[in-house]
Amino acid sequence: MTIRHFLTTQDYSRREIDELLDQAAEFKRSPQGRQLAGKAVALLFFNPSMRTRTSFELGAFQLGGHAVVLAPGKDAWPIEFEVGTVMDGDTEEHIAEVAQVLSRYADLIAVRAFPKFQDWAVDREDRVLKAFARYATVPVINMETITHPCQELAHAMALREHLGDLQNKKYVLTWTYHPKPLNTAVANSALLIATKLGMDVTLLCPSPDFVLDERYMAYGEENARQNGGSLQVSHDIEAAYRGADVVYAKSWGALPFFGQWEGEKAIREASKHFIVDEAKMALTNQAVFSHCLPLRRNVKATDAVMDSPACIAIDEAENRLHVQKAVMAALIGQG
Amino acid sequence: MTIRHFLTTQDYSRREIDELLDQAAEFKRSPQGRQLAGKAVALLFFNPSMRTRTSFELGAFQLGGHAVVLAPGKDAWPIEFEVGTVMDGDTEEHIAEVAQVLSRYADLIAVRAFPKFQDWAVDREDRVLKAFARYATVPVINMETITHPCQELAHAMALREHLGDLQNKKYVLTWTYHPKPLNTAVANSALLIATKLGMDVTLLCPSPDFVLDERYMAYGEENARQNGGSLQVSHDIEAAYRGADVVYAKSWGALPFFGQWEGEKAIREASKHFIVDEAKMALTNQAVFSHCLPLRRNVKATDAVMDSPACIAIDEAENRLHVQKAVMAALIGQG
Amino acid sequence: MTIRHFLTTQDYSRREIDELLDQAAEFKRSPQGRQLAGKAVALLFFNPSMRTRTSFELGAFQLGGHAVVLAPGKDAWPIEFEVGTVMDGDTEEHIAEVAQVLSRYADLIAVRAFPKFQDWAVDREDRVLKAFARYATVPVINMETITHPCQELAHAMALREHLGDLQNKKYVLTWTYHPKPLNTAVANSALLIATKLGMDVTLLCPSPDFVLDERYMAYGEENARQNGGSLQVSHDIEAAYRGADVVYAKSWGALPFFGQWEGEKAIREASKHFIVDEAKMALTNQAVFSHCLPLRRNVKATDAVMDSPACIAIDEAENRLHVQKAVMAALIGQG
Numbered sequence A, B, C: 001m002t003i004r005h006f007l008t009t010q011d012y013s014r015r016e017i018d019e020l021l022d023q024a025a026e027f028k029r030s031p032q033g034r035q036l037a038g039k040a041v042a043l044l045f046f047n048p049s050m051r052t053r054t055s056f057e058l059g060a061f062q063l064g065g066h067a068v069v070l071a072p073g074k075d076a077w078p079i080e081f082e083v084g085t086v087m088d089g090d091t092e093e094h095i096a097e098v099a100q101v102l103s104r105y106a107d108l109i110a111v112r113a114f115p116k117f118q119d120w121a122v123d124r125e126d127r128v129l130k131a132f133a134r135y136a137t138v139p140v141i142n143m144e145t146i147t148h149p150c151q152e153l154a155h156a157m158a159l160r161e162h163l164g165d166l167q168n169k170k171y172v173l174t175w176t177y178h179p180k181p182l183n184t185a186v187a188n189s190a191l192l193i194a195t196k197l198g199m200d201v202t203l204l205c206p207s208p209d210f211v212l213d214e215r216y217m218a219y220g221e222e223n224a225r226q227n228g229g230s231l232q233v234s235h236d237i238e239a240a241y242r243g244a245d246v247v248y249a250k251s252w253g254a255l256p257f258f259g260q261w262e263g264e265k266a267i268r269e270a271s272k273h274f275i276v277d278e279a280k281m282a283l284t285n286q287a288v289f290s291h292c293l294p295l296r297r298n299v300k301a302t303d304a305v306m307d308s309p310a311c312i313a314i315d316e317a318e319n320r321l322h323v324q325k326a327v328m329a330a331l332i333g334q335g
Helices: A014-029 A051-062 A095-105 A127-135 A149-163 A185-196 A214-227 A237-241 A262-269 A313-332 B014-029 B051-062 B095-105 B127-135 B149-163 B185-196 B214-227 B237-241 B262-269 B278-282 B313-332 C014-029 C051-062 C095-105 C127-135 C149-163 C185-196 C214-227 C237-241 C262-269 C278-282 C313-332
Strands: A040-045 A066-070 A108-112 A140-142 A170-175 A200-204 A230-234 A246-250 A288-290 B040-045 B066-070 B108-112 B140-142 B170-175 B200-204 B230-234 B246-250 B288-291 C040-045 C066-070 C108-112 C140-142 C170-175 C200-204 C230-234 C246-250 C288-290
Touching: A014 A149, A014 A185, A014 A313, A040 A051, A040 A095, A040 C051, A051 A066, A051 A313, A051 B040, A051 B066, A051 B095, A066 C051, A095 A108, A095 A127, A095 C051, A095 C313, A108 A127, A108 A313, A127 A140, A140 A149, A140 A313, A149 A185, A149 A246, A149 A288, A149 A313, A170 A185, A170 A237, A185 A200, A185 A214, A185 A246, A200 A237, A214 A230, A288 A313, A313 B095, B014 B149, B014 B185, B014 B313, B040 B051, B040 B095, B051 B066, B051 B313, B051 C040, B051 C066, B051 C095, B095 B108, B095 B127, B108 B127, B108 B313, B127 B140, B140 B149, B140 B313, B149 B185, B149 B246, B149 B288, B149 B313, B170 B185, B170 B237, B185 B200, B185 B214, B185 B246, B200 B237, B214 B230, B237 B278, B288 B313, B313 C095, C014 C149, C014 C185, C014 C313, C040 C051, C040 C095, C051 C066, C051 C313, C095 C108, C095 C127, C108 C127, C108 C313, C127 C140, C140 C149, C140 C313, C149 C185, C149 C246, C149 C288, C149 C313, C170 C185, C170 C237, C185 C200, C185 C214, C185 C246, C200 C237, C214 C230, C237 C278, C288 C313
Parallel strands: A040 A066, A040 A108, A108 A140, A170 A200, A170 A246, A200 A230, A246 A288, B040 B066, B040 B108, B108 B140, B170 B200, B170 B246, B200 B230, B246 B288, C040 C066, C040 C108, C108 C140, C170 C200, C170 C246, C200 C230, C246 C288
Antiparallel strands: none
16 A cells, blocks of 8 residues: 655645645634544654644644654654664664654654755755655655745645635745855745746746756746746846736755855855845735745845735745644544 | 733732632642633743743643643744844844744743843843733743743742731741852742732842842832732841741842852852751741742752741642643633 | 552562553554543653653553653753752752652653663662652653663563463573663663563673673572573573574673773674674574664664564564553553
C-alpha cells in the first residue's frame, strides 16, 4: 500500500488543492471537530518555529488529537541520514530507526528541515524530508524544507477570501532585501501555487542571479500551461507592479552564490529599494499585499504597507491553522 | 470593545479579587471543568519557569483547554518591540505581527518577561507586556514581568486559608540575601496585594536603597488608605518581626544601583543576617511564613523554618494552579 | 500510607511484572482508554530523550491524561539535592520544594537523570531519583537513571511476543563498541529482567573490567536462583553466541575506569569486533536481536543485522508506549 504524504503541492491535482481549501474554509467557520480523535501527530523541528508549531499543535487539539513537539539534536538525539555509514561520528541514531519508531507512536509525522546553506546541489535533494517519507510507515507532512506547501495553501486561501476567482489575476512575487541570504522555500512555493491557480505570475528580482532553481521554474511553467496562466521573470520594478492584483514579498539568497555568500553581497546591498512601499503599491490594481512572516518592518515592507487594509499577511498566517487541519484530516482523519 | 486583561491586580477592585479567590477555592475543591473546552492558551516565556508553566498548562487541561508553550528567541523568532524601527538588526519580527497572529490562533496570551537588569527607567515601563496588551486582540495575562499578579492571588489565597480574615493582620515583607540582585516583581506584588487586603504592612530591608519603586510604594499607600490598612518601611529586624502574623521573604536588587550592581554589593554582602530563622520567627505572633519559590535554603530561610508547620510556601505554590484557572475562566471562560 | 513507586523492577514480584506485561498487551490491542482521565503527569528530563518523552506523552494522552514536559536547568531552575546545604552556589531550589510542589500539580512524577560520569561511588547512589521518591507525595517513575525499568518491560514484552515462553532460553547480553563510555543503566536492566524471567543469561564483554556493578550482578544471581535460570560472565564471543535464543546489545563504560576514561580507551578501541554481525548471528539458535536504541549502525550492529527479520528493536521501542501506559495505570489509574 502506498502512503499518501503531503511533501509538495505538485503531488496534488488542482482539484485536490481546491478540496483542501474548501475543507479549510469549513474549519474556519467551525473550528472544533473529532476527525483526529485519539490520534497522535509528531512534529519534528530541525529549525525553530512559532506559527508552524502553534498552528499544528492547536489544530491537532481542536480535532481531538495530540501533537508531540520534538527538536532533534536538542531534546532528541542527532540523526544520521546517509545509508550504509559507519556511524562513529556525531550522529547517534539512523533515520531508519527514528522514522520507524515514530511511526509506531504517531499517526502522522511532520518535518521542518531547512537547507544547510553550504551546497545547493546537496540541499536541493531535500534529503531529510525524503528520508522520513522513505522510512516512515505513516504519512509525512512538509513543514518547510526547500518548499513550504502549508504556507502555499494558507496563501491561496487568503487570496481566494480577498479576491474570489484568481484565474489570470496578475501576481507579482517580489524579492526584497534582508541582511542575510534566506531560504528559497517560500519563493519556490509561491511560484508553484500561483501558477497552479492559473494566475499570470511575474517573478521580480534584482538580477538573473536571483531567479529560482530551474526545477521550480520548470514546474511553474508547466503549471501555467496546464491552468491557463503564465510565468515571466522581470527586473523592472515599475513594470512588474503596474496593474498587479497581488504583491507577495519574500527575500532569498541568490543560488549561484549559495554557500559563498560574499559574491552576492554587493547586489543584495544595492537592492534595498525593492522594499514594498506605498509608491509601488500605488502602481497596482489596488493589489492585496502579503508575506509569509516573520517580516522585518521597514526592510521588506514599510509600516505604511503593513498597517494598510491591503495587507492580508495576518489572514494568511491565521489560515495556516485551517489549511493544516484540512491536510491532517485528509491524510489520517476519520468519519 | 475593550478587552479585559490581567496585567496587574491594581486594575481589579477588591471585590473582583475576592471573586477570583472564591472561584479558585471552588477549583481547589473540584478541579475538573469545561470552562475552557476547546480553548487555546499561548504561554510565552521570555524567561524560564517551572511552576508557572506547569500550573498554567495543567490548569488549561483541567478545564478542557490546551496551552501551547513558546520561548521566543529560542524556539521562536526574536521579537522587535520598538515602533517605526528599520528592522535591520537581530530581530526578525515585530510584536504587532506576533501578537496579532497569536490572537488568531489562541483565545488567551500569557507572557513572562523579566527586566533586562540594565536600566530601571526602561525596565519599569514593562514594555513587552504592554506591547502584547496593545496589539493582541485577545486577553493578555501577566506571568511575571515587573509585578507578578498570579503569585499575588496564590499568596492571598494561602493567607486566607491559614489566617481567615486578613484585615489589619501584621504583614512583614522582608528582604533577604541572595548572591545575585533579583527582580523586584514579587516584592512589588506583595506590597500591592497585602495593602489591598487591608493588612498592616511593614517593608523590612537593610537600608533605604532597598525601598521599592515609588510607583509601587504609592499604590501600596493608596491601597492601604482605601482598605483600612497601613504601609511603613523599617530597617529594624526585631521591631518588624515582633507581633507579625505573616512573614513573606524575598530578595531583590537595590534600585539606585540598577545595572551597576557593584555599588550595592557591600550592603548586600553585609546583610546575610536578614535570613528568616527560628529566632526571628519566635518574635512573631506565631506567624505563617511564605515565599514565592524558588528559595535557596539556608540563605533566604533556614531548613528549620522551611520544614516547620508555619511554612505555607508549598500551599502558595499549589494555589498558583487554582487562581490561574480562576483568572483564565474569568477572562475567556464559558458557561 | 506508603506510596508505590516504579523505581526498579526489583521492587516488583515476578507475578506483578507479568500482570504489567498482560496489561500492556491489552493496551497494544486497544490503545484508547480513560484510566488517566483528567490526570496529570510531570515528566522531568535532566537528560534528552525522544522515545521516552514521546511514548510517555502520547501514552498519557491516549488514557485521557496530560503530560507536562520539564527540563530542569534549561526551562526550569537548577535543583539542589544535598540536605542541609547553604545554597549559595548555582542551585536555586531544593528538591524538597520541587518534589512537593510538583506533587501538588501532578498525580505522577517521572524522572530521567543519567549519571554524572565522574564518580561511580556517587552515581550508583541514584540520588536524584531517590530524592524525588523521598520528597514526592505522589508515585515516581524511573525514566532511566542507573537502571531503565521501562525499557526492561518493553524488552520483556517484545521477547514474549517473539519467543513465547522464556524459561531457560539462552540470553546473551553483549557489550559492543561505542566511541564514548556510556551509562550502564540498560545493561544493568537487561541483567535484572532476563534473570527475573528465568532465562539462562550470559554477560559477554571484552574483559573483567566490563563486568557490571556488584549490586546488579548480585540481583541477577538472586533472580536466577529464584526463577530457575542462571547467570554467567563470558569473554568468549563464539561460545557466548552459540545456541543463543536472544542477543541483546549494549555499550557501556568499564566501571574501574569511571571518570578516568583514558584508562579503558585501549581495551575499548581494541574491541570493535564485538559488533553484532551476520557471522555471529549465524552461530545462534536463530536468535532474535534487539537493542534499546539509539543505535549507531555498523558500529554496534551491522546494517544486515538491523535490517534482518531477526531484529526486534522497533517492536521493543513501540512497546515502551504500551508498558508505560500499564505502569501509569497501575500506579494512578482508576476504574
